Each structure stands twice: as C-alpha cells, then as structure tokens.
Amino acid sequence: MSTTRLIALDWGTTSLRAYRLGDDGVVLDKRGLPWGIMNLPTIDTTVGDGNNNSSRDAGFVRAFDEACGDWLRDAPGTPVIAAGMVGSAQGWREAAYVDMPLAVADVGKQLTRVEIAAGLVLHIVPGLLQRTGLPNVLRGEETQVVGVLESLEGDAEVLIGLPGTHSKWVRVQARRMTHFDTFMTGEVYAVLSQHTILGRTMERGDEPDNAAFERGLRVAQTEEGRAGVLSNIFSSRTLSLVGELSPRSQPDYLSGLLIGHEIAALKSTREAAGCAPSPHIILIGDDKLCARYQAALNLYGLNLNGIDIAAQATETGLWKIALQAGLLS
Amino acid sequence: MSTTRLIALDWGTTSLRAYRLGDDGVVLDKRGLPWGIMNLPTIDTTVGDGNNNSSRDAGFVRAFDEACGDWLRDAPGTPVIAAGMVGSAQGWREAAYVDMPLAVADVGKQLTRVEIAAGLVLHIVPGLLQRTGLPNVLRGEETQVVGVLESLEGDAEVLIGLPGTHSKWVRVQARRMTHFDTFMTGEVYAVLSQHTILGRTMERGDEPDNAAFERGLRVAQTEEGRAGVLSNIFSSRTLSLVGELSPRSQPDYLSGLLIGHEIAALKSTREAAGCAPSPHIILIGDDKLCARYQAALNLYGLNLNGIDIAAQATETGLWKIALQAGLLS
Structure with missing residues (x-):
C-alpha cells in the first residue's frame, strides 16, 4: 500500500x-x-x-x-x-x-x-x-475550477462550464475567477417533465433522439426564440398536437430547447460584458451531458477556440x- | 321567470x-x-x-x-x-x-x-x-375574445391578454385574430414554488408584498435580465442568502420576475413583427392577476393607449x- x-x-x-x-x-x-x-x-x-x-x-x-x-x-x-x-x-x-x-x-x-x-x-x-x-x-464548483486550472499554462481567458442540476459558467481571466453565472436548466427540465402538462404527453425512449435535441437547440436562435423560454416550452406540446413531434421525441426536444436558451443567454451576457466572442472552453461533468453542451456551444458559435472536457477535476x-x-x- | x-x-x-x-x-x-x-x-x-x-x-x-x-x-x-x-x-x-x-x-x-x-x-x-x-x-380563450370584441367599435389593433396558468396574448387587427402567443408563466411559477430548491426557502405571507413583486418585475429590463429566466430565477434564493429578500417576499418576487420576463418577451416579439409599440390592451381574468399584469405593462411601456379589464367575457x-x-x- x-x-x-x-x-x-x-x-x-x-x-x-x-x-x-x-x-x-x-x-x-x-x-x-x-x-x-x-x-x-x-x-x-x-x-x-x-x-x-x-x-x-x-x-x-x-x-x-x-x-x-x-x-x-x-x-x-x-x-x-x-x-x-x-x-x-x-x-x-x-x-x-x-x-x-x-x-x-x-x-x-x-x-x-x-x-x-x-x-x-x-x-x-x-x-x-x-x-x-x-x-x-x-x-x-470552485474546487473543480482549481482542478482544471492548475494544469493550464498562460493567462488567456478560460470559460469553465459545469452543466448539471444548476449549470455554472465560470469566467477565468489572468488566473482569477472574475465572474460566474448560474442557470437552473437541469432542475427546470426535471420539474417541467415531471410536474407540468408537458410531461403528460412525453414518453421515454431507450435511445436519445439527437435530431429532436438539435431541433430544440435551434429554437432560441430563431425568430420565435424572442418569445423566450416561458413561451417556447409550450411547443413541446403543440408540435405533438400537429403531428410533428412524437411522444418519445419530446424529452430530448425540451432538453435541447432549454440548453439552447441557456447558451444563447450566456452568449448575450458575454457580448454585453465585452468578453472575447469565443474563449477557450472547458466542460466538467457527466460525459453525455457535456456532449449535449458541446453541441450547443458549436451551434451558437462559441467553440472557435476549442472545447475540452475535463475529468477528475x-x-x-x-x-x-x-x-x-x-x-x- | x-x-x-x-x-x-x-x-x-x-x-x-x-x-x-x-x-x-x-x-x-x-x-x-x-x-x-x-x-x-x-x-x-x-x-x-x-x-x-x-x-x-x-x-x-x-x-x-x-x-x-x-x-x-x-x-x-x-x-x-x-x-x-x-x-x-x-x-x-x-x-x-x-x-x-x-x-x-x-x-x-x-x-x-x-x-x-x-x-x-x-x-x-x-x-x-x-x-x-x-x-x-x-x-x-377564443370565446372570451369574441365576448370583449363584439362590443368594441372600429378596426384599430387590440391586444387581448388572458393571464392564467397559460397566459394567452391575442392580437386582433381589423377585427381579425391575426396572431397569438402562449406563455406558461402560471404553471412554471407553480412548479418552481412547489418542486424546486426555490420553494424550500419560501414562506407564504397573509398579504401580497408589492415591493418584492415590483422588484422582480424590473429584472428582465436590467443588464442581468440578459441572462434570461433560467438564470434569473436563482436570484430568488441568492437574494435571500445575502439577506436582501425575506422568505415571505420570495413568492411575490418570483412572480414578478416571471411576469416581467413574459411582458418583456411579448414586447420584443411585437417589435420584431412591426406592431404598434403600444396597442389598446384588454385584460381578461382574475382581478388580482390582471392588476399584476397591468403593473407589468405599465413598467414596460405598453400601456400608452389604455388598458381595460373586461368581465363576463x-x-x-x-x-x-x-x-x-x-x-x-
């Protein structure tokens, strides 16, 4: 030993x-x-x-x-x-x-x-x-940030994403944590699925429906996205009513819709704060969830300086x- | 008889x-x-x-x-x-x-x-x-719209708001219903209060806390509002952690925060569609809820051509x- x-x-x-x-x-x-x-x-x-x-x-x-x-x-x-x-x-x-x-x-x-x-x-x-x-x-999350940051060289900005029940996005500039945002995306997804009318028409499939997820991701960047999360989530039900979304596709569609709004809002806050349009990004968390966030970051153009996924943080x-x-x- | x-x-x-x-x-x-x-x-x-x-x-x-x-x-x-x-x-x-x-x-x-x-x-x-x-x-809601519209003269645009579990906003132009939006505000408020971490620190008071409600209303129009609903709702908890919001003020703060985001998004979609900045508005619904929406419409400048509250629609x-x-x- x-x-x-x-x-x-x-x-x-x-x-x-x-x-x-x-x-x-x-x-x-x-x-x-x-x-x-x-x-x-x-x-x-x-x-x-x-x-x-x-x-x-x-x-x-x-x-x-x-x-x-x-x-x-x-x-x-x-x-x-x-x-x-x-x-x-x-x-x-x-x-x-x-x-x-x-x-x-x-x-x-x-x-x-x-x-x-x-x-x-x-x-x-x-x-x-x-x-x-x-x-x-x-x-x-501060501990996970230290875990990934200590092994990085240089003073360039790093944006650390920790998706989960409450997603955290920590901005690190010159090796200082200067700002962070919280999004209650995971918890909101859970309660919408379990306790609202949206859950009533959902069915769980064995495999993730990536097409439905990506369709949901895009909503925040469309004209309809202006109506915001409180309005857009209703489309999980109405797309089903018009036969465009099956019950098994609804969970992943809603997941994409919420994550897309999170990333669109993250991008908007960064623009308003004068941050680099596309920082080096490190994601920490469950592999499957990180893959979903990576797809969202790609779609919203935040991936241009690379996205790493960290383990053992x-x-x-x-x-x-x-x-x-x-x-x- | x-x-x-x-x-x-x-x-x-x-x-x-x-x-x-x-x-x-x-x-x-x-x-x-x-x-x-x-x-x-x-x-x-x-x-x-x-x-x-x-x-x-x-x-x-x-x-x-x-x-x-x-x-x-x-x-x-x-x-x-x-x-x-x-x-x-x-x-x-x-x-x-x-x-x-x-x-x-x-x-x-x-x-x-x-x-x-x-x-x-x-x-x-x-x-x-x-x-x-x-x-x-x-x-x-189509029936309520007919109820209030039939007694109105003229072809001017009317925006009919029906707040509730799912708020509906119906745009009537030249006596035709041309567009409507749905916001799941009431249902989202209920599940956030009952089934998420936000509800755990809430207490119900006997009287509404109008100051907390109005504080919540304003969030969507501040710089922080850019982070969107999924992020802003967390402030109901964090304002409490720093001693700025009592447990009894949290329900009305959260209510204001959600309604403010709804009205800000409604305004944004109307601007994008080239609608009149401030149409004649008619609210149909529970008196207390209509009063809350009237305050929101006032704050977001949608009240300039009058807001009526309709009964028996x-x-x-x-x-x-x-x-x-x-x-x-």
Whole structure:
C-alpha cells in the first residue's frame, strides 16, 4: 500500500465520495457512499440527550467514519479536506462564502476547520459569492475550477462550464475567477417533465433522439426564440398536437430547447460584458451531458477556440487546494 | 321567470360553469360545478357493458344534466352551446381546431354538434390553431375574445391578454385574430414554488408584498435580465442568502420576475413583427392577476393607449357565437 498523503472528500447534497490520494495527488483508492448532507445515516440517540444538533453531528461523524475511518487508522495524522454542501448552512459546519473576484491560487487560503476529535481536523473549502448585480453563489464548483486550472499554462481567458442540476459558467481571466453565472436548466427540465402538462404527453425512449435535441437547440436562435423560454416550452406540446413531434421525441426536444436558451443567454451576457466572442472552453461533468453542451456551444458559435472536457477535476482540485493551504508541507 | 334564450356552458379541465341567458344575452341564472373534463362524476357501470367510452360518456351526460337539465326541462328546445376543454381530444367530442387567422365574426361558423338525446344538441366552439413558426393552440380563450370584441367599435389593433396558468396574448387587427402567443408563466411559477430548491426557502405571507413583486418585475429590463429566466430565477434564493429578500417576499418576487420576463418577451416579439409599440390592451381574468399584469405593462411601456379589464367575457362570447351560428334566430 502506497503512502497516503491526503484524504479528500467530495461531500454534496445527495452523495459523498471519498478519495485516498498519494504522492503528487495520485488516486490510490476511492469509494462512494449515499451519505449526502440531506441523507445522513440515522443514529440512535434515545440514550443520549435528545439534542437534535448532537444527533445531526453524530450522523456526520458516522458518515465520515464510513468514508475514511479505516484509511485514517492505517495512516494516522493524514490531513483531510472536503468540498461541497458539507460547508453550507445545512452542512456540518458553515464555511462562509468568499467574495468574488478571487485568484485561483487563493481558494485554499480560507479553509474552515472542524475539530472532529483530538488531532483530527476536517478542512472545508469555502464557496464563492458574487455580489455585483443579482447575487450569485456556488459551492463545490470552485474546487473543480482549481482542478482544471492548475494544469493550464498562460493567462488567456478560460470559460469553465459545469452543466448539471444548476449549470455554472465560470469566467477565468489572468488566473482569477472574475465572474460566474448560474442557470437552473437541469432542475427546470426535471420539474417541467415531471410536474407540468408537458410531461403528460412525453414518453421515454431507450435511445436519445439527437435530431429532436438539435431541433430544440435551434429554437432560441430563431425568430420565435424572442418569445423566450416561458413561451417556447409550450411547443413541446403543440408540435405533438400537429403531428410533428412524437411522444418519445419530446424529452430530448425540451432538453435541447432549454440548453439552447441557456447558451444563447450566456452568449448575450458575454457580448454585453465585452468578453472575447469565443474563449477557450472547458466542460466538467457527466460525459453525455457535456456532449449535449458541446453541441450547443458549436451551434451558437462559441467553440472557435476549442472545447475540452475535463475529468477528475474534484480530486485534483482538492489536492491543489490542500497544497495552497499548506496542508501537505 | 324570464324567457330562457340560450344555455351556455364554460366547460374546462377542472370546472364547469353554466349560464341561463335571456333576451340580449342577459344572465338570468348561473351555477358552478366541479365537473371539469378531468373530474367527471363517477357512474356505476357494473350493470352495463363495461365499455369505458360509454362510462365516460355517461359521466359527461350526468354532469350536463346537473348543470342545466332542470333549465332544459323548464324551457324545452332551448339551444345549448359550450366552449373550453370539453371540445378537446380528452373532452366529450373533439371540436377540431380552426386555423388562424380568423375573423372574430366567424368563430361561430364551425361549431361541432353532439347529439345528446333526440332533439337535444350540444354545440361546441372550436379552438384555434396557429401553424406559422412554432405551432400554437388555444381553446376557450377564443370565446372570451369574441365576448370583449363584439362590443368594441372600429378596426384599430387590440391586444387581448388572458393571464392564467397559460397566459394567452391575442392580437386582433381589423377585427381579425391575426396572431397569438402562449406563455406558461402560471404553471412554471407553480412548479418552481412547489418542486424546486426555490420553494424550500419560501414562506407564504397573509398579504401580497408589492415591493418584492415590483422588484422582480424590473429584472428582465436590467443588464442581468440578459441572462434570461433560467438564470434569473436563482436570484430568488441568492437574494435571500445575502439577506436582501425575506422568505415571505420570495413568492411575490418570483412572480414578478416571471411576469416581467413574459411582458418583456411579448414586447420584443411585437417589435420584431412591426406592431404598434403600444396597442389598446384588454385584460381578461382574475382581478388580482390582471392588476399584476397591468403593473407589468405599465413598467414596460405598453400601456400608452389604455388598458381595460373586461368581465363576463365568456358568457357574452358564448351568446355572440350562438348569434353568429344562427342558433338564436
């Protein structure tokens, strides 16, 4: 067994991923557990003081122990770092948001310490808060940004896209995170499909319908796109009524329609801010979802300086942040 | 008891309203029943042939009888007309959509007849289908448009707004319905509030928070508005995180944000189509909701030629359509 240098936790709302990292941050071992912060293991506190905070704390401790207790017993004193919703107000301990803009190299300078036991400290990475205009927050994505940025050379602008339930687009200029946007595209897609009239005529197919997806993608750039998302989504139903869209094509059509509006809006905000028309783009996330976003970026002409898809961003980011923080001296 | 001239039914998805109309369409009597087409009375068919269509037909017959059977027994031979989802594919009998554009005076020329019993015919008003661009449909609103238009003089453009679960905006030029838009604003508001992370921090107050509503309204016209609905809605949460929006203000803020985007998009589509910047507007719907839309129209400068709020549009429309159809000769 190689030497353990860092234990890194990606601790979100619905899951907990643990990594045992060795020299240079190489992944020696990893495991996934269902213990997201909204889904902690239940602890029997009937013999305790009945205090809810204690019970909740005990849930975090139990989850932590299942994630990496054995690794720590094998390598006592190994530093431990975590990113994600574990640092939110609903998490184990709130790791206050750090204001934007922020140098990528400075993320590790403001970690929050949680004393779990004598000599055992969990270091939690802060989220980011953008106060200009409508406020915006992210938590967890800052670590992925560090993960991909540290391996890049030069000061050219990079636009980092993190599609998902809430898509984040982080603008990095001269190695500083200068701006980010949030789009609730994934969550909106889910509720439209599950809880509105649009879902009633949908059927799920076994294979993705790429033609329907691309048809949806294009809507935002047509004349009808001016009517906006609130209007355009109705076409998932009406195209079906006139026989132009089958029930199995509707889910992918709606997905494309929403992602197309997201990318069209992203492009519009960049133009208004005087940004480069086509920056170097890095996508981080699920492969299939990244492929969808890549198609959208191509269609809207944001692909001219290349689109890369990054893997292992979180574990690499946690390693780099631990280095920034001096945990690996 | 005055002479019954027409029995008029406003038969939607969740409710059925019945009107007994006398000379000149004056309302002599009215009643509301819960028998929308998705909520018909249950009929015991265990002694019948078990045919589902028969059972469903029996539900329609029972609902119809409760709505106006006594009126018809008192005034046999009175014509009966209905509008709304009762004419949809899921209704009693499908009243096929009529293609746009359509003269307001011609709505009554294509009624669908349902023979309920010997000598008893239900006449169902057709919905409208717009095939240009993304297809669009409405059903029920055509009757309200006739209701308000027939009492107006002149050929000037009128924009008729019907806010609700799905807002409809119908453009009437030279007494012809030439275009309409649909916005799923009401339904999107409901699912965002009930089924997404935005709802988790919301609290319902006893009184509407007009300041929060107006703050939301303005978002679409700010620089941040360029990021669009999918992005802007997240601010309902983030403004709360930074202490700028209380849990009780969030529902009205989100309502304003969505309605503001709807009106901004409506304005944009009108500009692109070369329409008058500020047409005469008539709003039809719930008073409180109409007041919200009036505020939005004022803010976005669409109010310069007046905004009227219409009442009794459906019953008036059904009377006028029956006249068009020659049912009241």
